[in-house]
Amino acid sequence: MAGQSDPKLSIFSAAEMEFLAEDEMVEIVPNMRMEPLNLISGDYGPFRPQIPASVPYWLAVALKKRGKCTIRPPEWMSVETLTRILEAERDSPREFQPLPFHYVEISKLLFDHARDDIPDIYMVRSLIEDIRDVRFHKVETGLETISARTHAVKLKNLSAMEVNIVRPFVVRTLQAFYKHDSPEMIQQPSVTSNRRLPATDRGPRRDLRQR
Amino acid sequence: MRDEGDFHFLSPEKPAKKKEIFVETLAADAAAAVKADAAVNPRRCFSAANPKRERGDDEREREAITLRDDVLFSSATWKLWVRLLPLTSLTVNSFAGKRTWFIIQMPTGSEGGSGILVDDYESLLATSDIVLLKTAWRNEKADPEILKFQAALVQRSREQIQLMEDTVEEFKRSGFDPLIVSIYQMDLERAQFLLRSYLRIRLLKIVNDMIHISKTDLWNHLSREEQNFASRCSEHMKNYMDEAVLSKLPSGYQSNVKQSIASEEDDMVPEPHLDTFVFCKSKGSLGAIPLDDSADEIVDLIADDLYVLRYKSIKPYVESGQVDLV
Numbered sequence: 186m187a188g189q190s191d192p193k194l195s196i197f198s199a200a201e202m203e204f205l206a207e208d209e210m211v212e213i214v215p216n217m218r219m220e221p222l223n224l225i226s227g228d229y230g231p232f233r234p235q236i237p238a239s240v241p242y243w244l245a246v247a248l249k250k251r252g253k254c255t256i257r258p259p260e261w262m263s264v265e266t267l268t269r270i271l272e273a274e275r276d277s278p279r280e281f282q283p284l285p286f287h288y289v290e291i292s293k294l295l296f297d298h299a300r301d302d303i304p305d306i307y308m309v310r311s312l313i314e315d316i317r318d319v320r321f322h323k324v325e326t327g328l329e330t331i332s333a334r335t336h337a338v339k340l341k342n343l344s345a346m347e348v349n350i351v352r353p354f355v356v357r358t359l360q361a362f363y364k365h366d367s368p369e370m371i372q373q374p375s376v377t378s379n380r381r382l383p384a385t386d387r388g389p390r391r392d393l394r395q396r
Numbered sequence: 397m398r399d400e401g402d403f404h405f406l407s408p409e410k411p412a413k414k415k416e417i418f419v420e421t422l423a424a425d426a427a428a429a430v431k432a433d434a435a436v437n438p439r440r441c442f443s444a445a446n447p448k449r450e451r452g453d454d455e456r457e458r459e460a461i462t463l464r465d466d467v468l469f470s471s472a473t474w475k476l477w478v479r480l481l482p483l484t485s486l487t488v489n490s491f492a493g494k495r496t497w498f499i500i501q502m503p504t505g506s507e508g509g510s511g512i513l514v515d516d517y518e519s520l521l522a523t524s525d526i527v528l529l530k531t532a533w534r535n536e537k538a539d540p541e542i543l544k545f546q547a548a549l550v551q552r553s554r555e556q557i558q559l560m561e562d563t564v565e566e567f568k569r570s571g572f573d574p575l576i577v578s579i580y581q582m583d584l585e586r587a588q589f590l591l592r593s594y595l596r597i598r599l600l601k602i603v604n605d606m607i608h609i610s611k612t613d614l615w616n617h618l619s620r621e622e623q624n625f626a627s628r629c630s631e632h633m634k635n636y637m638d639e640a641v642l643s644k645l646p647s648g649y650q651s652n653v654k655q656s657i658a659s660e661e662d663d664m665v666p667e668p669h670l671d672t673f674v675f676c677k678s679k680g681s682l683g684a685i686p687l688d689d690s691a692d693e694i695v696d697l698i699a700d701d702l703y704v705l706r707y708k709s710i711k712p713y714v715e716s717g718q719v720d721l722v
Contacts, residue, residue, distance in 0.1 A: 196537050204589070205530070224524045225556050226582035247582060251575060301510065336687040337695045338704040340675075348702065348722055350676050355704055359673040363706070 206290030207243035214238075214258040215248065221260065242291065242308050246298045256299040261285065262292065264305050267312035274319045281320060283343035289346035320344075324351050331355075333362045343377065509612045525552050526587060531720055533594045538675070538721035539714060540707055541668040542601045542609060546594075547621040553591050560584045597623065606630045607653060607665045674722045682718060685709060 194333050214237050221230035229240045270282045273342040301305055532546045549625055564584055567577045602609060606626050618626060634652050642650045652664040678697040687693040687709050713719035
């Protein structure tokens with residue numbers, strides 16, 4: 186039945202998602218002097234004490250680990266902004282608030298390596314966790330509305346990690362509907378269709394379609 | 397995509413000639429630049445991130461593109477860069493120590509030609525090879541089918557990695573600050589990881605669908621090395637299956653691609669699952685895209701919004717690079 190699709194559930198591992206996120210830029214305030222770096226991924230620097238410089242997260246974390254800089258948390262990572270986002274997130278059950286594409290990974294990176302650079306870290310941390318929970322709840326309720334008529338799903342502002350986590354469910358659901366929607370499947374309704382969740386089964390079936 | 401060859405963006409009608417002029421001009425400029433090196437202020441100028449285009453008073457009407465004012469080359473390796481320049485100079489930068497200034501002059505034959513060229517340069521300026529490689533890697537990972545091998549991109553990334561390896565070695569020998577060496581090392585490792593992972597995911601796809609790939613147009617999506625690998629791999633697989641199982645079956649059931657001799661076509665060949673759904677983002681507005689064969693359902697892709705769509709319906713856009721898989 187629908188179980189014969191791709192056995193690989195996740196195409197990106199969490200580590201790979203973090204790898205992607207580490208190329209995002211962040212501001213650091215170095216406490217040492219260093220000539221500009223000319224790397225494959227770009228040019229950064231020069232670094233002067235107390236003069237902010239913009240570098241990718243991997244470089245910021247590497248310098249931070251050696252005590253060579255402080256990281257300036259991104260603007261959205263403040264209690265006010267996050268509180269506002271959380272409220273908006275709760276108020277609009279159908280929409281996702283705009284957040285950086287890699288916000289989950291970036292906040293994890295900073296919580297792991299730059300705790301002392303984030304003001305109100307406990308508050309910020311719990312706010313981000315709340316935002317994540319609200320958003321995942323929305324994705325889950327969104328999944329229930331997928332029906333046989335769904336040919337495309339638009340997920341504005343969904344972040345990278347969220348995409349990666351919901352991907353197997355969304356893809357399998359859509360695939361299953363697509364498959365059961367095909368003419369030969371409808372002529373011989375399968376036994377499993379009785380077990381579908383009531384919420385997913387609403388709405389009249391669309392006309393038979395040429396395969 | 398911009399990966400057909402190092403010089404493909406030059407006017408397609410007369411590639412050979414253009415290439416010559418281009419390299420000549422470049423060589424002359426390079427020589428001049430090397431001489432002028434000492435006179436030029438070596439401070440990096442980040443303000444000029446966009447190419448400046450100036451009409452010279454030369455009657456040949458050249459278009460001068462100053463690349464960020466700071467495309468730097470090690471004078472020892474500039475020859476290599478001349479070859480790679482059209483696509484790499486923008487991303488591979490100087491190597492500490494020896495620095496040379498470059499201004500690249502493009503002879504422009506016709507307006508149309510220069511248009512293509514400048515467009516390409518502008519899009520290239522916005523993206524470095526590593527970004528392109530990352531996109532290629534993501535697409536390849538998320539795509540159920542094998543995509544076209546990014547030959548030029550892989551070649552460029554390889555040479556950049558090679559050069560960076562040499563640079564890091566040199567740093568180590570000359571006793572640079574270990575912090576700086578370790579940063580260069582990290583950068584190098586990130587690039588290597590991307591390249592390896594890109595090549596590996598392709599090998600995985602080849603192993604999974606080798607017979608299907610060798611029977612279809614997908615064969616042309618493979619690099620020569622991958623083609624060798626695929627044919628050797630399917631040969632070994634066939635020999636193994638013959639020895640282990642197939643030769644012991646009754647005649648008529650001995651094919652490794654057909655269930656029995658009665659099958660009219662190869663019905664035991666695994667194929668990529670094209671009916672699957674993928675997460676994707678469009679780079680620009682693409683207008684209405686039909687979602688199924690009958691075209692009665694359409695979707696308007698808005699740039700940068702995330703969609704889940706059936707792979708088949710956006711396949712041509714993924715292949716042309718207008719839509720990125722996430």
